[in-house]
Amino acid sequence: MTEADKLALLKDLLLTDERAYAESIHSKIKALEEVINEQKRLSQKVDPIIDERLDEFIEEIPETLGPTITEALAEQIKNSKDQVVEALYPIMGKMIKKYISQEINLLTERINQQLEDSFSANSWKRKFRSWFGGVKEEELLLSELAKISKVEQVLVIEKNSGMLIGQYAKAETIDKDMVSGMLTAIKSFVEDAFNEQSQNLELIEYELYHIHIQSFVSFYIAVAISGEYNLTFKNKIQDIIFNFTDNFLNLFDDLSQIKEEVITNELEFYFSTNEKSL
């Protein structure tokens, strides 16, 4: 073997791998370049067609997909009744309540009209205060009622387990976890006793206190009220509860994931800002 042969052999041994590697990289880059150029060329031709088809498709959606979407929605509602009811409950409840409340107001107005001529000592006192104070008699009447009703504590409780999800209280009271459990037990007992699964216990009354209970699908809200509990007050409490669930609780899929302090702050916001109107 000559010197030149030896050199060629050495060159081969040293450089063959690198050369093959460099070639493979070169071919890969070329293939990529082709793909990119091809795509650019293709997209120039294809994009307008796709855009046109897309516009047509959007226009046709109501006609072509409408029945399928309706069917899918119907199926979805059928399969997830609880979630749908949960979402609609506050809205529907509010609508129905507003309508009934308006009707009752109309009726009250008509009754008031008829009673206008009646003379009781209290009504004369109120009339005098109204005349001298320049405040409407109806407003005085409302403020008299408002003075005697007060929200003491609000508890948000998981319906099945009776576990406390969150609470707000003006003053520290007895153990709220135990109260939540006992309220749930009482509620379950009463609802079971009358064998009416679709009916809910709505009010617990004891002398000067009332516990207003608003049931939803997976949780319920109990509001402890001291003093007078009348229809006007109940109506306002329900409005606050529906606002709270609609604007806050319904934003979460899993209530157990919300921190207790966050619920307390929200409850405080909804109930204390509305306190004056209660």
Add this chain to the structure above:
Amino acid sequence: MKKASKKIILLGHFGVGKSSLIRQFVENTFTSDYKVTIGVHILKKEVEVAPDENVSLIIWDLEGYDDIKKTRASYLLGTHGFIYVFDVTRPATFENLKNDIDYLTNQYAKTPLKIVGNKADLVTKTYLKENANMFGVQPNFFTSAKTGTKVDELFTTLAKELVK
């Protein structure tokens, strides 16, 4: 500090000592006066399950039933753990033990369950060992609400299992 709340329910026949076990655990007291639980009684105790981690146990003490199927189902909803108690001295309270446990494990397959033979202070350890097969199912604990034996251990073990 991490803090979770868990609901646990005590089940079993009349007079097996469910309320006494809870009283011993929560208040460290025992009385031999027997008071029947009517409906349900709820108590609470915080348990340390790990350094810097507590669990608040909301314990539902249900009235005793001879037939577990008669227990009010709505009370059992959303339960995180069960404790089934029987009286080691009264065969009537454990003769259906296997059926009752099967019923619970079928109905609430994912809910941890502890089987407890209570009033262990009234028999000897040898008696319990020799008659281990008598109960039909191997109990997890033999407790005594009177002396407090294994009571804390029972609740703490379950609490630790619930936060796993």
